[in-house]
Amino acid sequence: MTVKMRYGRQGLDIELPDDINTQVLHLNPVPQLTDPGKQLAEGLQYPIGTPPLAELAAGRSDACIVISDITRPVPNQLLVAPLLAILESAGLSRDDILILVATGLHREATEAEVVAMLGPEIAANCRVESHQARDRASQVHLGTTPGGIPVLIDRRYVEADLKIIVSLVEPHLFAGYSGGRKAICPGLSAIETIMSFHSPQIIEDPAATVGNIGTNPSDAAAWHVARLAGGADFTVNCTLNEQRELTGIFCGHLAEAPFAAMAQAEQQSKIVLDEPVDITITSNAGYPLDLTFYQAIKAATAAAQITRRGGTIIICQENAESIGSEEYTELMLSVDDPHEYVEHALSSGENHIDQWALHQLEKVLRGRKIYNYSTGIPPAQQRQLFVEPVSSVEAGLEQALTEHGPDATVAVIPEGPYVMPCLASHRVGRMNVPQMKEECGELYQW
Secondary structure, eight states: OEEEEOOTTTOEEEEOOTTSEEEEOOOOOOOOOSOHHHHHHHHHHSOBSSOOHHHHHTTOSOEEEEEEOTTSOOOHHHHHHHHHHHHHHTTOOGGGEEEEEEOTTSOOOOHHHHHHHHOHHHHHHSEEEEOOTTOGGGEEEEEEOTTOOEEEEEHHHHTOSEEEEEEEOOEETTTEEOSGGGGTTTTTBOHHHHHHHTOHHHHHOTTSSTTOOSSOHHHHHHHHHHHHTTOOSEEEEEEEOTTSOEEEEEEEOTTTHHHHHHHHHHHHHEEEESSOEEEEEEEOOSTTGGGSGGGHHHHHHHHHTTEEEEEEEEEEOOOTTOSOSHHHHHHHHHOSOHHHHHHHHHHHOOOOTTHHHHHHHHHHTSSOEEEEEOSSSOHHHHHHTTOEEOSSHHHHHHHHHHHHOTTOEEEEETTGGGSEEEETTBOOOOOOHHHHHHHHGGGGOO
């Protein structure tokens, strides 16, 4: 059986034996939008929980449109162009409009990436700048969350007269879902805020998991930060299928529209298995997510949801830009034992840049083994990242079958972390918005 895995830009065909117990997990079939432009126009005119964007833009002196960085496959050119047209019709010039890339702690967007994300016309004629989390002078201190997180947010966003967020909503390994409020925290937050948002205590909390919001401390922290930052006047949230085609566009209020997108994301991504499997083969969703090993934890944690203790996870990821940021690379290559490291972090409260990703990896490695196929990182260096390099996915599977026996159960997730697998005994996700608002009080009241 041949299965095409997401890998880099081209994908990777893998050959699986026909005589093993295998199930391939894809996103649930959801129709793509036949006319995304029309759907967006309707969303802008009839948004969820807020007046139309044209009405909100009237009389504003300037605007800030927030987009994700290159690691998220958001169709920004399609989504942003109509926003610009509405803002200009409301009297704002291109000089009055800033497109701000929510990088979090990622590097700033290159000129080529800005063109790739927004198209040549927007890139050439609009102000496009990247958030700089390490530049303390460019942040505004807005207070502290109930959980003690210092809130320092990009001054350009805070001081904008009209705030607009454009984001992709998909399962997120510890915040429940991406998008919406996460564009502010961690997307536009200073390093102090991001570090607290990724604290060892939050990462270790069992409720900080994929598909869970409301009772999730990470989700709550992001909402509290967003509230202190002034929220957003308008959001455009989208969902995508395996072919990166739009399956939904949800426009409106920050505390309303993203929930509709989360419900769509859950419907198309949640796959329920009755029993855990012995071996899971997964990708890290291909380009752009698998540019670095840093993002690989998303594939590992999604696979861990259905891989039994003592089981094996096989990941394929290109890693064309190697391990990740300088801080993450230095951290990973300096640690000898991830379990000892995390134990010390939890007991001491010690927290370093990108430590959260190592912590998440360590949680997966508690009783599971990870084989890794990557053409972007040398095998010896992969071992320093606490994964076992394999010459091919097929070689990794052969080795895993030797360990688990010919009757081992195998799950294959070609799309990687965009699929949200879970067990029937522990289903993730609960997108009953009215119930959540009642249970969580002011968290989702705006």
